[in-house]
Amino acid sequence: MARRPPDEETLLGVARACADVFVAAGDSSPTVATLVAAAGLSERTFHRWFPTKPDCLRPLFDDGNRAYAAALATQPADLPLGEALCRAFVATFADGSDDSSRALMRTVFGDLALRRVWLEASYATTPALRPGVATRLGTTQDAVATTVGCGQAIVLAIAALTHMVEDGLTAPEAAAAVGAALFADVPHH
Structure with missing residues (x-):
């Protein structure tokens, strides 16, 4: 059996x-x-x-990444990609400011083997992000612009989580700072 x-x-x-x-x-x-x-x-x-x-730890990382892709899909259609990604990040990772989440990510950042799994999971999110990014950009899911947009989504999440843990930023602060660095359409705070 x-x-x-x-x-x-x-x-x-x-x-x-x-x-x-x-x-x-x-x-x-x-x-x-x-x-x-x-x-x-x-x-x-x-x-x-x-x-x-x-x-x-991969199931934990995959769960967060699926939630991020789902949050992107629920953002208003008239938002530019950068702002939609920032809002999706906040909607997904606002709870990441609790002590246990920060402690886990601090441990992950400090350990090469754990960080490898987290980064692999982050980059494996691309297929889940493609529909939301393509729709927002008005492109097909296999377009180069969609691939680049998915890469930006992943970089935003990686960098924002890093600054939440290392600098003590909240999810909105981290998303705004990283979004402003990545996209011209995100307000600087």
């Missing part, structure tokens, strides 16, 4: 439990045994679900 893959909520629960372990350690040094004990899994299941130890 074939095994069914775990559902998103199960994976998110495991990712959250593992995130707490990484944050407590301050890096990716905890063993798989420590992670599975916190997540309530067997080591065999952990290795079946995640190719590497840091990959156990």
Whole structure:
């Protein structure tokens, strides 16, 4: 009998439990045994679900990125891309100013293996962003302008999260600062 893959909520629960372990350690040094004990899994299941130890955070990153793409799709059609991206970022990551989210991202930024997974997840958001970016730009999903717009969306999220953690900015402050640097249509604050 074939095994069914775990559902998103199960994976998110495991990712959250593992995130707490990484944050407590301050890096990716905890063993798989420590992670599975916190997540309530067997080591065999952990290795079946995640190719590497840091990959156990991927469901958490993917969830945030999907929410960002969905928030972009709900922005008013008359907003320029830069402003729509800033608003989508704020709608998605305003809760990222809580202590636990900042602690996780601080840990991710300080650990090469964890940062690799976060950046891979960030760049893998492009397919989810394409419809919203293409619609806003009046282009097709495979147009060069759409690809560039998706890249700008990803850079905005990466840079804004970085400044939220490193500089203590709120999501609106970080989005406005990064948006102003990326786009002429975003008001400078």
